[in-house]
Amino acid sequence: GQNIDQPTEMTATEGAIVQINCTYQTSGFNGLFWYQQHAGEAPTFLSYNVLDGLEEKGRFSSFLSRSKGYSYLLLKELQMKDSASYLCAPLDSNYQLIWGAGTKLIIKP
Amino acid sequence: GAVVSQHPSWVICKSGTSVKIECRSLDFQATTMFWYRQFPKQSLMLMATSNEGSKATYEQGVEKDKFLINHASLTLSTLTVTSAHPEDSSFYICSADDSSDYNEQFFGPGTRLTVL
Numbered sequence: 117g118q119n120i121d122q123p124t125e126m127t128a129t130e131g132a133i134v135q136i137n138c139t140y141q142t143s144g145f146n147g148l149f150w151y152q153q154h155a156g157e158a159p160t161f162l163s164y165n166v167l168d169g170l171e172e173k174g175r176f177s178s179f180l181s182r183s184k185g186y187s188y189l190l191l192k193e194l195q196m197k198d199s200a201s202y203l204c205a206p207l208d209s210n211y212q213l214i215w216g217a218g219t220k221l222i223i224k225p
Numbered sequence: 226g227a228v229v230s231q232h233p234s235w236v237i238c239k240s241g242t243s244v245k246i247e248c249r250s251l252d253f254q255a256t257t258m259f260w261y262r263q264f265p266k267q268s269l270m271l272m273a274t275s276n277e278g279s280k281a282t283y284e285q286g287v288e289k290d291k292f293l294i295n296h297a298s299l300t301l302s303t304l305t306v307t308s309a310h311p312e313d314s315s316f317y318i319c320s321a322d323d324s325s326d327y328n329e330q331f332f333g334p335g336t337r338l339t340v341l
Contacts (some may be wrong), residue, residue, distance in 0.1 A: 134233070149329070158332040193305045203269070213330060215258075217268040 118142045120216030121219055124206055129223045136189045136202050136219045144209020150178050150189045150202040153218065162189065163169055191221075199223045227253045227323050231333035239310055239341055245305045246336045248319030255321035256300035259330060260292075263316045275302045309340045 119141045128134040140148070147166035151159035165180035165187065167169055177190040189202055201218040209215055228251040238244050248258055258275045273281045273294050282293035293305040302321075306313055316337050320330040 148243070156316075156335075156337075160332070160336040161329060164329065203295075212271070212274075215269040217266075 118214050119168060120204055120214060121167045122202075122216050122219045124217070125220045127224060128191075130194055130196060130223055130225050132194050133190065133192050134194060134221065136191070136221065137205030138189075138216070140185050140187070140204065140206045140214070140216075142208040142214055144208045145182060146207040146209065146211055148180055148187050149213065150176075150177075150187075150190075151205060153201045153203055154195040155200070162202075175184065175207065194223050196223050196225070199207070227321070227329075227331040228256075229319065229331045229333040231319055231336050232318055234313055234334060235337050237339045237341065239256075240310050241309060243305055243307045244338060245303055246305070246317055246319075247303045248321070248333050248339075250300045250321040250331070253321070253323050255297050255302075256299065256324055257322040258296060258302040259304075259320045260304050261318045261320070263318060263335075269318065269331060270275070272304075306338065309338070311340045314338055314340045 121139045149164050150162040152162050154160040163178035165178050170179045175192045180187045201220050203218040205213045205215050230249045232247045243339045255257040255275050260272045261269045263269050271284050272287045273283045275294050277296045279297050283289045296302040314333050318335040319333045
């Protein structure tokens, strides 16, 4: 079956760094997306990885290891507005996004 | 960037009525659009995949006669919740595929449906 595993909730301090891990099992693989979702809003795109390695985009970086079925999202210089849910979503062989419940990130001053 | 709109953003209706939600890609053509439903504190659940000019593909457990999807043009898909009941109250989100190399989906802002 297809499965996404992320921590349910994480807490971090403003200005710090946090890493959100994701392991996945899918029928085929065509890349992995990270989305941010604030409460009551739709998801917004953060990153896409299809090859192994680290993709850096400003304060956010995303890493992928296809052989391990593993990805992480790294958030640096945390700001209060980063409090949201972070969704790891791989694309399966049918190019369908597989969604987990996401990780709720709480930023404290 | 690609923009997707949804209308209405919030709707309250009586049990037994039908509600239509529109999803539009504003600055690109979307051959494929997706309809999701999300209950509080739960993950996004794909309801159906809508392809322009053809019938939608529904996920297992989603009643096609209850959730009518029409994708008549490359920029518009509609979801009609027929004979809505309180258990249909949820956050409905559409997304559109811009057909780029990596099939990024752009999400609409969502529609919050409350059925009384």
